[in-house]
Amino acid sequence: MLRAAIVGCGKIADQHMLAIQRIPNCKIVSLCDQELLMARQLGERSGVSECFSDLAVMLKSVSPDIVHITTPPQSHFSLAQQCLESGSHVYLEKPFTVTAREAEALIQLAETRNLKMTAGHNLQFTLEMLQMRRLVKEEFLGGRPVHVESHWTYDLGDTNYVGPMLGSRAHWVRQLPGQLFHNIISHGIAKLSEFLDDDITEIQASAHQSPRLQALGGEEVLDELRVHMRDKAGTTAYFCFSTQIKPGLNHLLICGPRNSIIVDHSCGAVVRNRDRGFKSYLTFFVPPLLGAWEHLGNARHNFANFLGRKLYQDSGMTELINCFYNSIQTEGPPPIPYREIILTARIMDEIFAQIYGDRKASGQLERIQG
Secondary structure (H helix, E strand, O other): OEEEEEEOOOHHHHHHHHHHHOOOOEEEEEEEOOOHHHHHHHHHHHOOOOEEOOHHHHHHHHOOOEEEEOOOHHHHHHHHHHHHHOOOEEEEOOOOOOOHHHHHHHHHHHHHOOOOEEEOOHHHHOHHHHHHHHHHHOOOOOOOOOEEEEEEEOOOOOHHHHHHHHHOOOOHHHHOOOHHHHHHOHHHHHHHHOOOOOOEEEEEEEEEOOHHHHHOOOOOOOOEEEEEEEEOOOOEEEEEEEOOOOOOOOEEEEEOOOOEEEEEOOOOEEEEEOOOOOOOHHHHOHHHHHHHHHHHHHHHHHHHHHHOOOOOOOHHHHHHHHHHHHHHHHOOOOOOOHHHHHHHHHHHHHHHHHHHOOOOHHHHHHHHHO
C-alpha cells in the first residue's frame, strides 16, 4: 500500500484527490497547506483527518511514500527538496520548477537518493496521446519525425483566473519570469520535447499582447506567443500559444517522412494522414471521404471508452499518477523521462529570456546545446 500526501490544497488538489482515489493499493494519508483551514476543508471533503500547515512537521509525523506538490511554482524547488531529503518520492505539478537549473538539481537529488519524480504533464497521458504513441511505435510515420507542431489556446473569459492576476502586480503568476506563459505553456512544450533531441540549435521566440488583453488592462503581460525550433538532427518544431484563436485549438501535429498524425485534445481524436496520391479527379473525393472515416472511427472509439468508463475528466492525470506509482513499486523508469522534463524547462528558459529580456538569451541557448 502506497501512502500519499498532498501539499497545497487549492483547486487542483481536488483533481489529484479524485485521481489518486481511482488507483488501487494506495491511500491519501495527509494534507498540508500554509492555510490550515484549506487543508482541513479538503480533508472534510475527502475523509482525510491528518492535516498540517508545516511541511517539515508533516513529513516527520506521517512519512508518506509519495508527496504531490500542487502549490505555485515559486515554491516547487524548496518543497520538493524537503520531500526528497526526507525520503519521499515527488509528483510535482507543472511547471516543474521556475528554471531549468532548479529542475536539474532536483532530478540529481532524486537519483542520488534512489527516489523518483515526475512532472504534472497529465495531458501527455490522455487516451489520444497513448494511441498516438502506439502508432509512432508501430512506425506509422515511416521514420523519425521531421517536423512537429504544438498549438495551445487559452480563454481569457475565465475571469476567476485572469481577473486577480491582472488586478495585482504582486500576483504570483506575474512574479514568474514568463508570467502568464510560464504557468501554462509547459503542457504544449513538453509535447515537442518528446520528439526533439537534447541538442537544440535554434530557438526563435516572438510575443505580443492581444487587443482583448489590452482592453482588460493587461499592462506588461503578453498573451500571444510563437516559437520556431530546430535540433541538431534537423527536426523542426513550432509552438503557438494564443488567447485569440477561436474555437480553441489544442492539438499536436507530428510529420514523418511518409505519413503524419494529428492529435486533437479538444475532442479526444487521433487523425492519421496517409501519403496517398491520386492523379485523377479522385483526389477531390477520396481524401475527404477517408478523413470522414477517420473522424467516425474516433467517435466510435470514444463512445466505447465512455461506456467502458475509460473516458472521463482528468483521465490523463489518473493514468500518469498510476504509471508513476507503478514505476515506484516495480523500480521501473519514471513515466516521463527526466531528459524531457529538463529539456522542457531549458526551452522555456530561453523563450522567456528572449521575450522578456530578463536574462541573456544566448547564454541560455548555450546551456540547451550543452
